[in-house]
Amino acid sequence: MTNRQIKSLMCIAVVMAAGLGVAAPPAAAAGRRVHPGDSIQDAVNAARPGDIITVMPGTYYENVLITKRLTLRGFGARTVIRPPAVPAAPAAPDAKAGAAAAAPGAPAAPVRAATACSQADTGICIMGTPEQSVNDVKIRSLAVSGFKRNGIWASYTDRLSVERVISEMNGTWGIAQERSTRGVFRGNTARDNTESGIFIANTVAREGGATDTLGAVVRRNTLTGNRIGVTVRRVRNLTVSGNLLTGNCGGVFVVGDEGEPGAGAMTIRGNRIHENNKFCKGNSRLPDIQGVGIVLTGAEETVVRGNSIRGNVGASPLSGGILLFKSFVGATNTDNVIEDNVVRDNQPADLANQGTGTGNRFEGNRCGTSVPAGMC
Template sequence: MRRTFAASLGAVVALAGFAAYMPAGQASTAAASSAPRARVHLVKPGHSIQKAVNKARAGDVIQLMAGRYDGGVLVRKRLTIQGAGNKTVLSPGKKDHCAKADQRGMGICVVGRAKHPVKDVTVKKLSVRGFKETGVFGYYTDKLTVEYVLAMKNGEYGIAEYRSTRGKFAHNRVVHSGEHAGLYIGDIANAHGTVVTGNHASGNAMGLLVRHARNVKVWDNTFVGNCTGIALVDDGQKGGQGNTAIWKNEISKNNRKCKAHAPVPALHGTGILLFGGDHNSIQKNVVKKNRGKLPYSGGIVLNRGVPPQNRPAEHNVVKGNHVRGNKPYDLVDESGSKTNRFHANRCKSSKPRGLC
């Protein structure tokens, strides 16, 4: 399930809409015990991760050595998949097991069902590279943890979760994720505090996209050299987007040029971009030198949501940010609402005047 947005541009920003579409020998080493305990399944380079996953009991650890492995790994039980760092590399192989769950093109896919999420899966200390869709993908998950993962040159997203709660994306590096976002959270009325912290995203269309989701926490990340640093998007669906806290992030020089292609609009030179959304908090971030010539280029930019609802961005707080050197403005409020609060931001230019 991939979700992103489209826009048409006139004298001012006119969003055309948001589109939703589907993305397209190991050894077991465990001490005997009378009580069940986690077993460790050691998988050597070139051997099948999927066989180890199928063999494992809930709670087991799949330990990968440094080397290359086939991706397309489908997980439907509580497990930890752990590598030896960036030299443990998953790349596309001969068989895509994620296709069994209608999630083709993923490196590792964790797939549950409505009202029956897959719980407590951890993916850490490995690389996912060159997948057509997403490096690490969660769908109907609870407490999916992805940490110390290098997601590089994947076609849609680096790391993403849909319809999932209490996720944790921490200390990952997401680079060149193709047409969409390095990190993505979406399609959840209440994410129950999904955490995005300590990540570095560069070379993506968007560093982080939060779309049609609420209750997400984003802090201490670096978004640099993308087309847009962070995008919060109300795509017009019931429930909207909101209640997301963004604080103490560095968001700078997101000046790449991404051409429009369905369903994504052109993106260029924006630090933090809100298309609609309500009750979001943007505080104590460093947002600098994001420079572009699009109607929604600039430092921190608030716009209406998408047609036909065109819901305003309202009741958002923009406070205590260091917003300097952004073009055409440091702060922009074209939200369609007078309920947003701009307070104590260090900036030099705004539209309308007086926000700094």
Template sequence: MKRVFAASVGTAVAVTGFASMAPASQAADGGRHHVHVVKPGHSIQRAVDHARPGDTILLKAGRYEGGVLVRKRLTIRGEGNRTILRPGRHDHCAKAKAPGMGICVVGTPRHKVHGVTIRNLTVWGFKNTGVYGMHTDRLSVLAVLAKNNGEYGITEFRSTRGRFLWNWTIDNREDAGLYVGDTPDARGTVVAGNHSLGNTLGVLVRHAHHVVVRDNEVAGNCVGIALVDDGQVGGQGHNAVWKNKVVKNNRTCEAHEDVPALGGTGILLIGGEHNTIAKNVVKGNRGALPSSGGIVLLPGEPQRNGHARPARYNLIEDNVALRNAPFDLVDRSGSRTNRFRDNKCRTSDPRHLCRHHH
């Protein structure tokens, strides 16, 4: 969690119907784009390097060496959870200063990588992160299982218009199952329909604006969903957290580096403004830390000048927050501008946040 508090599905070209009688190496898709079939034990990187923009790399069920570097518009598609990438002898991501990743999609500030899709496969046991995006646009990560990675499950840094749908992120140790951050305008990146279980944070949006987190099931993490202003210029805001099921995020994560101890928190706002937290079910998140509780608003991390921005102008509405401890709703935001409306809850600090407003 090097700086958790202090560091897309694009409409990528969909290849319709793989030719069932494809030659071992490739099959044409309408004459222009090709499907490159890779069998277990063979090199995904070699297929990526030989593919042209718009092509598809089809990975058959089996085991493969990860550390795959992608720098052009491709679809990498497995055959489900039985297509498994594990660490191997060759880490091509290290060439892009991103060692320890299962698949890394890496562009530059001036030349983002556009329209990459990663889908229907497993990234398991990488030292850093399962699927990593840096300087991408319309990166799609769909139906990927990211499991037992050292830091994050699936991430996107300094990227726009990402889509992270139907993934399972499980037991990624130091950081978040799903992460979007370091982007002043994510331009509607969507994190939806995922299951995030047993990570430090289920979903983390840090130093980012215009991200939608909806319809996810988040359980058994130290913190379920967190929106964080880490003190960088521009802060965090204009994000939407809707219709998520956030239950029993009661693991305990000890403090390390600049990250405090975490545990027992459903939805956490560390600073941030103009965010909407609505129609979530937040139950049974119980802890005894300053950040513990159902839906918790705290000030941001201090900026370089030493001042922490309050969490302000946020709307917390129509949530069901029950059986959380110490409270269902907590507003220690440092601001009186946050609105709590029509939440179904029983306990709050300060009192009366659970009242209905008509």
């Protein structure tokens, strides 16, 4: 076939596609750049759904509120968001969101979200509402440091993705999410936060049954120097895998209560949980925390498999390698599977099964000591 014939066929194909109504490829997402001295929040407000905002290397002193689908990305540790010298007023919603909020009977979503974010004194807030979640937000390759509350906080989101973020020295949680589904938290570093490095919950405002996260993922994160490395509280259906947790007061906490549905139906696998021997004083909810590997309290149908849990040593009621602990509100651990873990040199025991729960199985673990005896 000659070049002229090939070109003719290509032209015919284009004409036929147009005649059949074949859509052209979608336009690429618009890109916006923020430089030191610019406002990240201004770029977020001006962005259209789906835009990519690139934050250039530098230090930015502000809080950022996101209420629409977009990507916010930086240059790793060279792009840092820190608290403003003077607390900012609540961020103004964009015109489209403001018009929606003003419509008769419509929720004032952006105003409520902005107020909550400002009051929380958080680095980056991703805020939806019960009526309308915020979907497909991506936070990439930047640092949030030194906020009074949280580095990153999300409410009412779906498919939030936080990857390669450094969240450090924040007054509550490093990276936290509530009332949300299908979140992915991967390749992050959360260190020296006052509470959990990564925190996934049904809600922090009230009691209630566990939220089905529809497959949330906490994977390949490095969690050091926090009170607890990873806390999953009153949630179901997620995976915590391939993380490094060391130097915290505690490694992984799975927390449930008497609500329905119960917390659990999750997998904790392939994590390295070593020497989490920092001491944290207890509070009204928990005793002192030190030397904690993995704790399940009020959990059901959770699989703990193939983890390396070594050298977690303490004298707290929660200390040890893998502990099924009696819930403070009376909920029992039921039908959990603890298998094929390497659990060594933890004190007071490598494995412990407390409380009155039923159906819990300890199988194939390599360990030295257990309470009661005979599980190693």
